[in-house]
Amino acid sequence: MAPAGTGEGVSTASLAWAIIMSAFAAFGGILYGYDTGTISGVIAMTDWLDTFGTVDTTGSLGTYLKTSNKSLVVSILSAGTFFGALFAYPMGDMLGRKWGIVTSCTVFALGVGLQLDTEWATFIVGRFIAGLGVGLISCLVPMYQSECAPKNIRGLIVGLYQLAITIGALLAAIVLNATKDFDDHSAWRIPIAIQFAWAFVLGGGMVLLPESPRYLMYKGRVDAARVALSRLTNQPADSEAVQAECHEIDLAIKAEQAIGTSTYIDCFRNGEYKNGLRTWTGIMLQGWQQLTGINFIFYYGTTFFASAGINNPFIITIITDVVNTAMTIVGVQLIDRVGRRRLLLIGAAGMLVCEYIVAIVGVTVGEATSTGAVNLAAQRVLIAFVCFYIAFFAISWGPVAWVITGEIFSLNLRAKSMSLAVASNWLWNFGIGYATPYLVDKSTKGQPNGVATASLGVKVFFVWGSTCVGCLIFTYFFIPETKGLSLEQIDLLYKNSTIRGSEKYRKRMLMANETYTAKSEADHVEDHPTDSEAEQKV
Incomplete structure (x- = not known):
């Protein structure tokens, strides 16, 4: 998976x-x-x-x-x-x-x-x-x-x-x-x-x-997007992989719409x-x-x-x-x-x-x-x-x-x-x-x-x-070099890198698994640290 x-x-x-x-x-x-x-x-x-x-x-x-x-x-x-x-x-x-x-x-x-x-x-x-x-x-x-x-x-x-x-x-x-x-x-x-x-x-x-799941998510048709994505992935619409992909697309859409x-x-x-x-x-x-x-x-x-x-x-x-x-x-x-x-x-x-x-x-x-x-x-x-x-x-x-x-x-x-x-x-x-x-x-x-x-x-x-x-x-x-990046990661590349530096940043992004989801989770941890993390900061 x-x-x-x-x-x-x-x-x-x-x-x-x-x-x-x-x-x-x-x-x-x-x-x-x-x-x-x-x-x-x-x-x-x-x-x-x-x-x-x-x-x-x-x-x-x-x-x-x-x-x-x-x-x-x-x-x-x-x-x-x-x-x-x-x-x-x-x-x-x-x-x-x-x-x-x-x-x-x-x-x-x-x-x-x-x-x-x-x-x-x-x-x-x-x-x-x-x-x-x-x-x-x-x-x-x-x-x-x-x-x-x-x-x-x-x-x-x-x-x-x-x-x-x-x-x-x-x-x-x-x-x-x-x-x-x-x-x-x-x-x-x-x-x-x-x-x-x-x-x-x-x-x-x-x-x-099937229709493009990204198009369906963009139109707010989440259930239809999951069904389309399940056909493309050959996995159940309520599977973890389909849910994760829909979540990543949703975060990217919200970031752009903001x-x-x-x-x-x-x-x-x-x-x-x-x-x-x-x-x-x-x-x-x-x-x-x-x-x-x-x-x-x-x-x-x-x-x-x-x-x-x-x-x-x-x-x-x-x-x-x-x-x-x-x-x-x-x-x-x-x-x-x-x-x-x-x-x-x-x-x-x-x-x-x-x-x-x-x-x-x-x-x-x-x-x-x-x-x-x-x-x-x-x-x-x-x-x-x-x-x-x-x-x-x-x-x-x-x-x-x-x-x-x-x-x-x-x-x-x-x-x-x-x-x-x-x-x-x-x-x-x-x-x-x-x-x-x-x-x-x-x-x-x-x-x-x-x-x-x-x-x-x-x-x-x-x-x-x-x-x-x-x-x-x-x-x-x-x-820029976009080999191996998801469409959402390409958004991050344009946001954080230059054209001639794109190859170096691309490699770093893939090694660090830098995505909207990962960034969202990191921001959440930073804003809501666990008790042990809070004690370490103190």
Whole structure:
């Protein structure tokens, strides 16, 4: 049995149930990853271009997608997810984490249905509505996982969300490769329609799972919280372990509520628990994750590899997705061993080196000659270091950003602060998704319907490499080490420690079993000493 008030909440016998219940919610990652991975191949399909593209009357380009339309169709989902993430707060606090996810699946399914239409406006509206569902899910799922998972494997459990994202993207690449040569609408409708299955499995499965006990305690539903916690721990609701965990959560809630109300303004106030610092950390962390440039590969990878002269870019896309999935499996196992802060530092350093190498090779020997000939050795180096770059992201900034976002906020502000952080992710996602074609594509200025662009091509990796320098600096100054701490202990860490001193304080906290319960008992003993203790003081 765990010591009273440690926040572990599970015994060895119940660990399997805790993993199953918490990890199942990660299925939302498959929905998210598959959806974002689908558009990269869909916009390169012949039938889709014939349906939604523009016919070049000069005959030199055939049927193509305007740069403005390419930006819109890729990024409009991220615009929807931005608003979906913001709506996650009222939905998550009013309906709960569990029923909020179920409702989000319904919204997503509506958007998927609209994308099966052949009208451009309907397709775009469908992408936006699907984005609303994805945004809601991307916030509520890690929130649910963080509040239900045992602290000693919380990094693994929440990291499974990122693993599910990579599996979703891999499945999308496989399905796209299987249907790309179909000569009718089924080439792109089948990959899109498969998303109904993901929404049904996630929504239907969540109906069977318990509500977050921390959410129920926050709402004052103590008996329901004990029942939910008993399901997660596989112990009776009136057992000592369940009672101790509920007591620890209750003390943390009361300590936070004693400070005052919980409004959006409170998210940015730096009081005793440094909520302002925590909110800005989450917002900036999600922004920096996008600025690593990873979604450039997953949104535009197929068209980018094709423009670089690489044969069968669909296969290369599958290879990069396999690397992403395999290394995420490695990464989620390292989170609770190596630590959050250290992994982010390692990942940022590795990514910036790989991206600079890709950029340097690309601009020196990787570009095609005037006759169209390509340097095969340079292409192999380019592909290899893109894969290394993805590997460093997969073991660090991919899963760890979601883990930290799910655990650093205090309970009374978690829904609000997390919705702001995830909205930041999608805002940057939208901006990068919309701007990338204007940065990378060759300029068509002077041609019919031409558009002026920066024509960076592979030089864009100089930009991503430089932003990874920013990721490195941000991590060093703003990300604390929270490995092995309960959510309530993280509150104490922010209250009593600095960021760079967090590792030392974390170790001391774990050795001394410093918790709200232990502190409360110590204060009680100090205020009400026993007769022998009183005599010793005298």
